[in-house]
Amino acid sequence: xxxxxxxxxxxxxxxxxxxxxxxxxxxxxxxxxxxxxxxxxxxxxxxxxxxxxxxxxxxxxxxxxxxxxxxxxxxxxxxxxxxxxxxxxxxxxxxxxxxxxxxxxxxxxxxxxxxxxxxxxxxx
Numbered sequence: 001x002x003x004x005x006x007x008x009x010x011x012x013x014x015x016x017x018x019x020x021x022x023x024x025x026x027x028x029x030x031x032x033x034x035x036x037x038x039x040x041x042x043x044x045x046x047x048x049x050x051x052x053x054x055x056x057x058x059x060x061x062x063x064x065x066x067x068x069x070x071x072x073x074x075x076x077x078x079x080x081x082x083x084x085x086x087x088x089x090x091x092x093x094x095x096x097x098x099x100x101x102x103x104x105x106x107x108x109x110x111x112x113x114x115x116x117x118x119x120x121x122x123x124x
Contacts (some may be wrong), residue, residue: 002046003046003047004048005047005048005049006038006050007049007051007059007062007067007114008050008051008052008053008059008060009050009051009052009111009112010058010112011111011112012050012052014088015039015050015110015111015112016030016031016050017087018084018087019039019048019050021087022080022083022084022087022089022108023043025076025079025080025084026071026076026080027072028041028043029041029042029043031050036051037051038050038051048067059112060113061114061115062114062115066107066115067114068116068117069117069118070119070121071104071118071119072120074098074104076118076120077096077104077105077106077118077119078096078104078106080106081096081118084110085108088110088111089108089109089110089111089116090109091106091107092107092108094107098123101122102122102123104119105117105118105120106118106119
């Protein structure tokens with residue numbers, strides 16, 4: 001249904017450091033900067049795009065918004081979470097853990113404050 005998710009950043013190099021590390025932990029590739037100055041991460045037809053706002057105002061966070069990222073296994077979720085904390089992210093909510101449905105879940109805020117979650121498929 002979705003082609004991409006676009007979020008704003010006030011510091012694209014800081015965002016690149018964070019997202020390159022967290023996506024590498026999931027087996028992904030580093031982001032690429034397009035001709036318009038947007039940082040793009042692509043995987044299986046979907047894209048996460050990060051940009052400075054075009055209205056030149058500071059980037060802000062979506063209150064109540066969460067971006068969900070698929071992980072192949074609980075170990076990938078843990079590696080994603082660790083890489084995120086080591087590269088400027090903030091651990092939020094509960095520690096990484098298995099949910100009652102068998103999925104393994106972790107939450108972070110990126111350096112700009114966007115809420116992210118990585119989760120593996122349920123094992124049950």
